[in-house]
Amino acid sequence: METGRRNIKTDLINTLCALDCKIYKDELLSRRSSFKIGGAADYFMEIPNEKALREFLKYAQKNNTRYFLAGCATNVLFSDEGYRGVVIRLTGDFERLEIKDCEISCGGSVSLAVALKVALDNNLSGLECVSGIPGTAGAAVFGNAGGKDLWISRAVKSVEVYRGVKKKLINKEKIDFGYRKSGLEGCIITKVNFSLKKEERNDILKEVLESIQKRSEAQPLSVPNAGCIFKNPPGISAGKLIDEAGLKGVCRGAAKISEKHANFIINTGGAKSADVKELIAFIRKTVEDKFGIRLETEIKIV
Ligand SMILES: Cc1cc2nc3c(=O)[nH]c(=O)nc-3n(C[C@H](O)[C@H](O)[C@H](O)COP(=O)(O)OP(=O)(O)OC[C@H]3O[C@@H](n4cnc5c(N)ncnc54)[C@H](O)[C@@H]3O)c2cc1C
Structure with missing residues (x-):
């Protein structure tokens, strides 16, 4: 892998700044992710409108600029070495939401919680399945x-x-x-159009509250984490396999397999991505040796 810093041309920076982009140089990704892990990205850009997004993409295509699209980075493990290139985040216009009859149109960066609240306030059902899931509409659809x-x-x-x-x-x-x-790999989702159904508000609310309650009982929500580390293999819960392999509470550095939910790794304070990667490899090997099942990661390792 190329390790040198990737500079972008001043012309692009000027163009994007004139289009209301915010550009941060050497931005610590630990400040930008729910895991609170990650070194500095060469650039972190907040892109608030389609014109700026097009300018950036045009430049990136022409100059072979490496970039990573982040939502709220609640499902990402950034490297301790940071990111050589540009991490982009859609903001501004992409955080707008419109509602018409039973349809809600969300910009790619509308928070799921906001979309769910608007649906609930308009007696619209369909988004209850994402109750309590952090992050943006675009990333939720992507994954x-x-x-x-x-x-x-x-x-x-x-x-x-x-x-x-x-x-x-x-x-x-x-x-x-x-x-x-x-x-939808390789796509930047800038808008999601949801088609929902009218239902009794109390029925929707009941489902939302039950789901949030279950999460708070089952997941380590008070400590930095990035959601489930592994996908569930067909018909089995990855968390159950990790638990039955006796791995709850195992640590590498400041990264720990949650005692509350075995498919969560928590950052107990200052964990490195290397610690998390070591734990991931250890879980994989132990589960594979014991059950003959190879776990596939759900989090995006950048
Ligand atoms: C406590 C906790 C609980 C969670 N529970 C669940 C759960 O029950 N179910 C579940 O599915 N997930 C869960 N997650 C994971 C996470 O919340 C979801 O995957 C969420 O959709 C990620 O949104 P994000 O905006 O943070 O995306 P990010 O983590 O920033 O990005 C995730 C991926 O989406 C891509 N992406 C981001 N934005 C876009 C876009 N606009 N267009 C295209 N690609 C994009 C990124 O490049 C990356 O590959 C949980 C996470 C946490 C921390």
Whole structure:
């Protein structure tokens, strides 16, 4: 891997600043992720509108600029070495939400909690499966977030995406949704159109509150983490396998397998990505040796 700093041209910086982008040089990614882990990115850019996004993508394509799109980084493990290139985050216009009858259109960076609240306030059902899940609408659709059996894809009507500098509207039938996948690799989801159903507010609220309650009982929400580390293998819970392998509480440096939920690794204070990676490798090996099942990571290791 190339290790040198990647500089971007002053012209692009000036253009993007004139388009209201915020650009941070050598930004610590530990400040930008729920895991609180990660060294400095050469650049961290907040891109608030499509014009700026197009300018950035045009430049990136022409100059072969390496970039990573982050939502709220609640499902990401950034490296201790940081990121050689640009981490981008959609803000501004991409945080807008519109509602018309039973449809809610969310910019790619609308928080799931906001989308769910608006749905609830308008007696619209369909997003309950993401109750209590942190992060943005775009990332949730990208990773088809949800619970064990109900995923956000059930509520998606279409998405607007950039693939390179080209913008496209993709209807749900053309999206290859599956367990924690959408097949939208290489796309930047700038808008998600949800199609929801009218229902009794109290029924929706009951489901939302029950789900949030279950999470707070089962997950280590008061300490930095990045959600489930591994995907569930077909028909089995990864957490159960890790628990049955006797791994709860195992530590590497300041990273620890949660005592509350074995599929969570928590940062007990100052954990390094190397500690987390070591734990991941150890869990994999132990579970594979014991049960013959190879676990696949759910978090994105950058
Ligand atoms: C306490 C906790 C509980 C969680 N519980 C669940 C759960 O029950 N179910 C579940 O599915 N997840 C869960 N997660 C994981 C996480 O919240 C979801 O995966 C969420 O969708 C990630 O959103 P984000 O904005 O933080 O995305 P990020 O973590 O920033 O990014 C995740 C991936 O999405 C990509 N991405 C980000 N934005 C976009 C975009 N606009 N277009 C295309 N790609 C994009 C990124 O490049 C990256 O590959 C949990 C996380 C935590 C911390």
